[in-house]
Amino acid sequence: MSNYGVLEGKAQAAAVAALQESLVEFVRISLDAKQLHWNVGGREFKPLHEQLDSLADSSRSWYDDVAERIVAVGGAADGSAPAVAGVDLPAVPAGPVPATEAIAHVVRVLAQVGALVRSRLEPLGESDLVSQDLLIGILAEVEKHLWMFRVQL
Ligand SMILES: [Fe+2]
Numbered sequence: 001m002s003n004y005g006v007l008e009g010k011a012q013a014a015a016v017a018a019l020q021e022s023l024v025e026f027v028r029i030s031l032d033a034k035q036l037h038w039n040v041g042g043r044e045f046k047p048l049h050e051q052l053d054s055l056a057d058s059s060r061s062w063y064d065d066v067a068e069r070i071v072a073v074g075g076a077a078d079g080s081a082p083a084v085a086g087v088d089l090p091a092v093p094a095g096p097v098p099a100t101e102a103i104a105h106v107v108r109v110l111a112q113v114g115a116l117v118r119s120r121l122e123p124l125g126e127s128d129l130v131s132q133d134l135l136i137g138i139l140a141e142v143e144k145h146l147w148m149f150r151v152q153l
Contacts, residue, residue: 003074011127016075018120019066019131023077025113026063026138027084030056032092032109042099044152055106055145062138069134089113103152110146114139 002008007015037052067077089109093101117139125132 007073015128015131018124019070023063023066024084024087026059027079028087030059035092036102039097040102041096044099103149106149114142
């Protein structure tokens, strides 16, 4: 079936795969950010509580854009709980979380996801420059959040 000149064949499959992997990672970031937004404690509670909410907002917009790109190129986005549960990232600390531990977790996850997204950029450029451009823009924001958390360690 024609994909109206958007993407087809191997290029389509490769782009959808790279976007899908990024999609579930961004959902994981949003879940971890909210979990820590609620449970973080310590003297720096208020700014950290707000910073974590800003990360949650950013990551929601990242995964929404990525999911919509998947569908725009003819794929199907999977942001279901089982798909997100399969993401290989360190588990968010349970219960009340001291500020330093919360920051360290966010730094680990953002650094890991940032490196994964970066590693997808070149191969993705071979299949679809538009999807590559989308992930480049998101990566700049991931790295900006990473900076703003890591300087607090
Ligand atoms: Fe809130």
